[in-house]
Amino acid sequence: MTSVKIIAVLVENRPGVLFKVANMIRRRSFNIESITVGTVDHKDISRMTITLHADDAIVEQLVKQLSKLIDVIEANVFTPEEVIARELAIIQLSPDVKVTTDTKVTQELRIVESSSESLTVELLGGPDVIDEFLQKIGESNVLSVARTGITALPKRRN
Amino acid sequence: MVEMTGSKALMEALRREKVKVIFGMPGGANLPIYDDLYDSGIKHVSVKHEQVGAHMADGYARVSRGPGVCMATSGPGATNLVTGIATAYMDSSPVIAITGQVPKAMIGRDAFQETDVVGVMASITKHTIQPLSAAEVPSAIKSAFYIANSGRPGPVLVDIPKDVQVENAEMIFPEKLEIRGYTPFLPIDRVKVAQAAEILAKAERPVIWGGGGIRISDASEPFTAIAELLNAPVVTSLQGKGIFPENHPLCLGPMGMHGRAEANKLIGEADVILAAGVRFSDRTTGTADEFGKSAKIIHIDADPSEINKNKRVHLHLLGDAKEILGQIYKTLANSVKRKGPGSWIERINEVREEMKQISAYDTSRSDLTGPNIVRLMREILPLDSILTTGVGRHQMWCEVHYQVLKPRTWITSTGLGTMGFGLPAAVGAKFAKPDVPVIDFDGDGSFMMTETALAVAVEERVPIIAIILNDKSLGMVEQWQRIFYKRRYSGVKTTAGPDFVKLAEAYGADGRRVDSLEQFAKTLREGLGSDMPMLIDVPVDPEYDVFPFMAPGKSLKDTVHGPKEMGIF
Numbered sequence: 108m109t110s111v112k113i114i115a116v117l118v119e120n121r122p123g124v125l126f127k128v129a130n131m132i133r134r135r136s137f138n139i140e141s142i143t144v145g146t147v148d149h150k151d152i153s154r155m156t157i158t159l160h161a162d163d164a165i166v167e168q169l170v171k172q173l174s175k176l177i178d179v180i181e182a183n184v185f186t187p188e189e190v191i192a193r194e195l196a197i198i199q200l201s202p203d204v205k206v207t208t209d210t211k212v213t214q215e216l217r218i219v220e221s222s223s224e225s226l227t228v229e230l231l232g233g234p235d236v237i238d239e240f241l242q243k244i245g246e247s248n249v250l251s252v253a254r255t256g257i258t259a260l261p262k263r264r265n
Numbered sequence: 266m267v268e269m270t271g272s273k274a275l276m277e278a279l280r281r282e283k284v285k286v287i288f289g290m291p292g293g294a295n296l297p298i299y300d301d302l303y304d305s306g307i308k309h310v311s312v313k314h315e316q317v318g319a320h321m322a323d324g325y326a327r328v329s330r331g332p333g334v335c336m337a338t339s340g341p342g343a344t345n346l347v348t349g350i351a352t353a354y355m356d357s358s359p360v361i362a363i364t365g366q367v368p369k370a371m372i373g374r375d376a377f378q379e380t381d382v383v384g385v386m387a388s389i390t391k392h393t394i395q396p397l398s399a400a401e402v403p404s405a406i407k408s409a410f411y412i413a414n415s416g417r418p419g420p421v422l423v424d425i426p427k428d429v430q431v432e433n434a435e436m437i438f439p440e441k442l443e444i445r446g447y448t449p450f451l452p453i454d455r456v457k458v459a460q461a462a463e464i465l466a467k468a469e470r471p472v473i474w475g476g477g478g479i480r481i482s483d484a485s486e487p488f489t490a491i492a493e494l495l496n497a498p499v500v501t502s503l504q505g506k507g508i509f510p511e512n513h514p515l516c517l518g519p520m521g522m523h524g525r526a527e528a529n530k531l532i533g534e535a536d537v538i539l540a541a542g543v544r545f546s547d548r549t550t551g552t553a554d555e556f557g558k559s560a561k562i563i564h565i566d567a568d569p570s571e572i573n574k575n576k577r578v579h580l581h582l583l584g585d586a587k588e589i590l591g592q593i594y595k596t597l598a599n600s601v602k603r604k605g606p607g608s609w610i611e612r613i614n615e616v617r618e619e620m621k622q623i624s625a626y627d628t629s630r631s632d633l634t635g636p637n638i639v640r641l642m643r644e645i646l647p648l649d650s651i652l653t654t655g656v657g658r659h660q661m662w663c664e665v666h667y668q669v670l671k672p673r674t675w676i677t678s679t680g681l682g683t684m685g686f687g688l689p690a691a692v693g694a695k696f697a698k699p700d701v702p703v704i705d706f707d708g709d710g711s712f713m714m715t716e717t718a719l720a721v722a723v724e725e726r727v728p729i730i731a732i733i734l735n736d737k738s739l740g741m742v743e744q745w746q747r748i749f750y751k752r753r754y755s756g757v758k759t760t761a762g763p764d765f766v767k768l769a770e771a772y773g774a775d776g777r778r779v780d781s782l783e784q785f786a787k788t789l790r791e792g793l794g795s796d797m798p799m800l801i802d803v804p805v806d807p808e809y810d811v812f813p814f815m816a817p818g819k820s821l822k823d824t825v826h827g828p829k830e831m832g833i834f
């Protein structure tokens with residue numbers, strides 16, 4: 108069944124590693140929805156968070172193939188419910204838009220710049236929060252959007 | 266710690282890995298390496314074409330259990346390696362490719378003979394390493410050898426920029442390496458061993474299926490022990506030929522597109538299939554859904570990504586096949602008595618008798634056909650002879666009719682199916698085992714792809730024998746065009762092929778042509794006693810096709826046994 112999958116990959120922080128990971132995903136013809144990369148507490152290890160739409164069995168196979176890459180230390184797949192995921196969006200709106208702070212969504216909203224040309228806000232949250240906000244505000248009011256793509260950690264359960 | 270150049274460190278690291286021979290070609294970007302190779306004590310074989318070098322290293326590796334090493338310069342040298350490396354990758358062969366690269370400062374600037382070989386090779390190697398300082402060279406080579414030849418083996422590329430080759434550094438040669446992203450084998454799951462043994466013990470119609478992984482892990486002993494204990498018939502994949510002696514009463518031979526008819530039939534009647542060191546390739550299993558439909562399948566493999574890749578299995582065990590099979594055998598031997606021949610063996614003998622009648626197994630003709638030549642060759646060749654092949658009908662006749670009796674004496678390209686593999690692989694194999702006869706059984710089309718390897722054989726005085734089944738056609742493709750494309754022969758006929766006898770002579774080899782089985786036998790015997798490379802040109806009928814045949818997209822039960830049943834004669 109295809110659904111949103113979040114692949115968490117710990118890799119050696121070395122030149123060429125992102126290429127090897129992306130190349131493997133390309134081989135299976137997946138379209139990457141988003142990918143974020145950053146170092147973890149050890150500077151020589153990076154964490155990649157890859158979001159894509161995929162079939163369960165194929166993604167299981169993909170994760171095994173990713174694990175096989177020598178530069179990949181660990182690869183795991185999660186559903187959105189199994190992770191704590193955050194994404195940051197910077198959104199430029201038409202200057203005359205009214206943003207209210209009454210909904211849950213907009214509690215996470217911060218105005219970072221306001222001019223006669225535009226109103227720039229930043230929004231931090233789960234990806235659905237950003238989607239919801241953009242939908243509410245309406246396409247015609249949005250000048251441009253930059254989204255980081257999600258970064259995520261699996262929830263720890265006992 | 267000692268100070269030396271990157272290139273000298275490379276030589277030292279290779280000596281520490283006990284490399285005896287390198288198959289290579291020099292050029293601008295690896296000149297410093299070649300200068301140090303000159304008095305390194307390591308034998309260098311000048312390969313004439315880098316693809317030839319890669320196949321030689323591959324043939325060497327498959328026979329010797331150790332990595333084979335090939336070398337090339339940057340750009341065209343490196344790209345010429347590609348087919349050879351892809352071939353080694355598909356058949357899990359530990360080949361180390363060492364390429365020179367343009368100096369670091371020139372990388373990415375489209376410098377003369379610059380190819381991004383790390384990028385090009387990424388999806389056809391187990392790993393790629395590009396040391397960016399001389400001090401990294403020793404550990405690069407150490408990890409290349411370790412990675413190439415452990416777990417599921419595979420080719421590793423080491424791409425060394427020219428400035429790194431000449432740079433001086435304090436060198437540390439590590440004895441051991443920790444690579445945190447790489448664990449070749451996980452500990453064996455004992456619970457699963459017990460489960461596997463239980464399923465096998467209860468099986469009524471077990472079939473044991475072995476592939477290239479059994480050869481790689483040298484697991485023939487426990488593999489055979491299990492088959493004999495259970496009195497279970499054995500099938501192999503094409504890569505697995507020889508892991509179990511093919512003249513053993515329990516051996517049904519290879520299954521697959523051109524497998525043995527009895528193997529293709531009986532696998533469908535199994536209630537349990539123990540699949541060890543195999544990867545469920547479509548050429549071996551036919552359509553995955555139909556394969557083993559009524560059987561419980563137990564899969565043993567070194568590579569986690571092979572599990573459930575092409576076929577969902579009931580139980581899988583990860584790790585080294587030799588160890589796992591050894592443990593399964595021990596568990597079984599404690600619980601079951603050696604099984605006598607029951608109704609399953611009766612059924613097997615019945616199918617065997619039935620299949621004796623099929624036209625593909627007909628031995629009444631005495632002319633120069635593929636099957637006749639192959640069977641005669643088996644009679645003549647000593648047991649431990651090594652046979653390599655090209656790709657095509659000649660290879661498939663070997664699959665059906667050449668009994669491989671010892672592991673590592675059958676060297677063929679199955680995963681990639683690379684024409685041109687046979688001759689260079691034979692030369693490489695001969696370097697690994699100079700004391701046994703090495704024969705390349707080839708097609709005219711395949712042979713022409715890498716025939717320059719003959720120059721190497723003559724130059725290096727390695728007396729291999731190349732037998733060419735010369736149908737003046739790309740026979741295998743012609744057969745498909747005959748069957749599936751109404752005999753519209755498109756691009757397959759060689760209208761002005763070379764005179765192979767003269768060709769051999771021009772290279773300085775002994776060239777022969779035979780026109781009967783008797784003459785073939787006599788010539789082959791002469792070749793076995795000769796210290797010169799020999800080429801035997803055997804003219805054959807292009808219309809004589811290879812059977813049994815399971816058409817692509819079909820399942821093993823649809824195997825067709827001869828041209829009449831196929832409806833082409």
Ligand SMILES: Cc1ncc(C[n+]2csc(CCOP(=O)(O)OP(=O)(O)O)c2C)c(N)n1
Pocket residue numbers: 655656657658659660682683684685707708709710711712734736738739740741742
């Ligand atoms: C490098 C390469 N190119 C093309 C093919 C496709 N192909 C498979 S078999 C074959 C014909 C082989 O002819 P030959 O070597 O003469 O063997 P024969 O089938 O006649 O025995 C071809 C062209 C291949 N396997 N490898």
